[in-house]
Amino acid sequence: MNNSASNQHPTVDVHAHVLIPALQQLVAEKDPQGFSDLQALEVKRNGPESMANSGRMIKERWPQLTDLERRLADMDAQGVDVQLVSPSPSHFYYFAGERLSLELAKQANEAVRSFVDRAPERLNGLGLVPLQHPQHMVEALEHAVLECGLLGVEIGSFAATPADPEHSTVELSDPRLEPFWSRAVELGAIVFLHPFGCSLDERLDRFYLANTVSQPAENAVALSHLIFSGVLDRHPDLKILAAHGGGYLPTTIGRSDHAWKVRPEAQRCAEPPSTYLQRIFFDSLVHSPRELRALVEVAGPAQVLLGSDYPFDMGAGDPVDEVHAAGLPTADAARVLAGNAAALGITASAALAARPTA
Numbered sequence: 550m551n552n553s554a555s556n557q558h559p560t561v562d563v564h565a566h567v568l569i570p571a572l573q574q575l576v577a578e579k580d581p582q583g584f585s586d587l588q589a590l591e592v593k594r595n596g597p598e599s600m601a602n603s604g605r606m607i608k609e610r611w612p613q614l615t616d617l618e619r620r621l622a623d624m625d626a627q628g629v630d631v632q633l634v635s636p637s638p639s640h641f642y643y644f645a646g647e648r649l650s651l652e653l654a655k656q657a658n659e660a661v662r663s664f665v666d667r668a669p670e671r672l673n674g675l676g677l678v679p680l681q682h683p684q685h686m687v688e689a690l691e692h693a694v695l696e697c698g699l700l701g702v703e704i705g706s707f708a709a710t711p712a713d714p715e716h717s718t719v720e721l722s723d724p725r726l727e728p729f730w731s732r733a734v735e736l737g738a739i740v741f742l743h744p745f746g747c748s749l750d751e752r753l754d755r756f757y758l759a760n761t762v763s764q765p766a767e768n769a770v771a772l773s774h775l776i777f778s779g780v781l782d783r784h785p786d787l788k789i790l791a792a793h794g795g796g797y798l799p800t801t802i803g804r805s806d807h808a809w810k811v812r813p814e815a816q817r818c819a820e821p822p823s824t825y826l827q828r829i830f831f832d833s834l835v836h837s838p839r840e841l842r843a844l845v846e847v848a849g850p851a852q853v854l855l856g857s858d859y860p861f862d863m864g865a866g867d868p869v870d871e872v873h874a875a876g877l878p879t880a881d882a883a884r885v886l887a888g889n890a891a892a893l894g895i896t897a898s899a900a901l902a903a904r905p906t907a
């Protein structure tokens with residue numbers, strides 16, 4: 550192991566993905582119309598130029614997304630000891646009906662478990678839950694953590710469910726998610742917030758705005774739902790890990806604090822919104838030394854962890870170097886690279902320890 554960041558802790562990348570081809574095949578076979586509609590929505594949201602470029606990118610990076618030996622070699626080259634592996638967010642499939650959504654989540658959980666089992670000293674895993682069907686999220690979470698021994702689950706920023714006119718969109722403030730948050734706390738599970746798609750749709754269909762603007766915007770919206778609705782007051786021990794440094798919210802939190810002071814409808818959380826940033830974990834993937842310093846300053850050095858978005862082109866090819874480039878104090882950099890992961894239960898041996906016994 551590298552252990553360059555700390556003599557006591559391995560260097561941990563909390564944001565890395567794996568592609569599960571069998572999952573896409575399953576959903577395409579069982580709900581061809583829903584899958585076709587999703588593809589059409591992706592074209593609408595991304596535009597033809599970005600869709601073509603993304604297709605080429607995935608083809609080029611297919612080995613990194615599926616081949617274990619290539620992944621481990623890349624980790625060694627980056628100075629990363631351990632990855633927390635989550636499914637590509639393209640596998641959320643939030644259009645799926647109740648029965649299929651559970652089947653997809655459980656198959657994803659089992660696929661991630663099988664993948665990390667091939668290198669348990671280097672990999673930990675996260676599963677999926679059907680955000681579009683809150684009543685089934687606890688079952689999928691328990692399957693991921695208790696049956697598959699994963700460290701938690703990955704969720705999107707929202708789930709659009711047009712087939713349900715009463716609940717057309719599931720936001721993270723939705724009261725129906727309360728049992729899920731409670732169970733996540735009881736299990737000590739990580740909930741990795743990773744947006745995929747944006748309700749701004751075709752307004753972002755050129756210049757790759759569907760990623761560069763939508764991801765940080767969706768992070769900001771989703772985290773604001775969690776904060777302002779009081780979810781973090783009711784569940785103070787919830788382990789929320791936000792991708793992409795939490796997007797636009799952490800470094801523009803002053804406007805949220807002002808709204809909390811002057812608007813009664815924004816006062817459903819007990820404290821100013823900025824105080825909740827010290828209860829949320831963030832990855833370091835902000836692509837700017839200045840922005841990473843600002844994130845560490847506002848959230849605190851105990852709340853930021855190394856994240857690369859491996860192996861996508863919007864990720865960091867040298868994530869450890871990017872943390873060092875921020876010029877953080879030595880102790881803070883060591884926490885980001887290694888020490889903070891232990892607070893989330895991510896260690897070199899966590900996958901082995903968590904693996905269910907027969």
